[in-house]
Amino acid sequence: MIRHLDDEADTAAFGAALASVLAARPGAVVYLYGDLGAGKTTLARGLLRGCGVGGAIRSPTYTLLEPYSVAGRELLHMDLYRLRDPEELHQLGLVDYPPERTVWLVEWPQRGAGVLPPADISIAMRADGKGRNVELTGLTEHETAALVAKLA
Numbered sequence: 408m409i410r411h412l413d414d415e416a417d418t419a420a421f422g423a424a425l426a427s428v429l430a431a432r433p434g435a436v437v438y439l440y441g442d443l444g445a446g447k448t449t450l451a452r453g454l455l456r457g458c459g460v461g462g463a464i465r466s467p468t469y470t471l472l473e474p475y476s477v478a479g480r481e482l483l484h485m486d487l488y489r490l491r492d493p494e495e496l497h498q499l500g501l502v503d504y505p506p507e508r509t510v511w512l513v514e515w516p517q518r519g520a521g522v523l524p525p526a527d528i529s530i531a532m533r534a535d536g537k538g539r540n541v542e543l544t545g546l547t548e549h550e551t552a553a554l555v556a557k558l559a
């Protein structure tokens with residue numbers, strides 16, 4: 408699906424709506440593509456809030472990984488822009504996160520190629536006038552319909 412997002416609040420709301428659809432998938436790997444400033448962190452914040460994360464949600468720009476544990480799920484927010492070598496990912500202890508109840512939100516996933524688990528869902532964001540365009544793939548037809556209904 409492709410949507411236009413008018414402003415930052417729209418991007419966050421899209422993330423939150425996606426979170427409610429993903430509630431039925433305790434584990435998921437979500438790749439977030441887009442240039443610097445495309446809105447990936449804004450969408451990830453909305454998604455994390457929608458998954459029940461309270462308090463500050465820091466961008467993992469320098470830490471590579473900001474992990475959260477909410478309601479029996481592990482939520483991994485990653486930004487791999489500063490990763491020099493995918494092998495560095497092994498130092499983050501990612502193998503300890505059980506795939507069946509871990510949600511991965513990965514900005515700049517290209518930088519982790521070969522080490523990251525493959526994407527279940529891919530999101531690509533790009534500037535479009537004053538707003539952004541978001542393209543999402545990997546949801547079932549049923550999930551897509553649920554997401555569209557939440558956004559209406």
Ligand SMILES: Nc1ncnc2c1ncn2[C@@H]1O[C@H](COP(=O)(O)OP(=O)(O)OP(=O)(O)O)[C@@H](O)[C@H]1O
Nearest residue numbers: 412413414415418443444445446447448449538539
């Ligand atoms: N739909 C939108 N329309 C206009 N501006 C937006 C929209 N969504 C987010 N923004 C703004 O874009 C800017 C960059 O957003 P954000 O930090 O989420 O980008 P990013 O893709 O994570 O960048 P980076 O690659 O540097 O991590 C922020 O100022 C944010 O408010």
Ligand SMILES: [Mg+2]
Nearest residue numbers: 447448466514
């Ligand atoms: Mg970011």
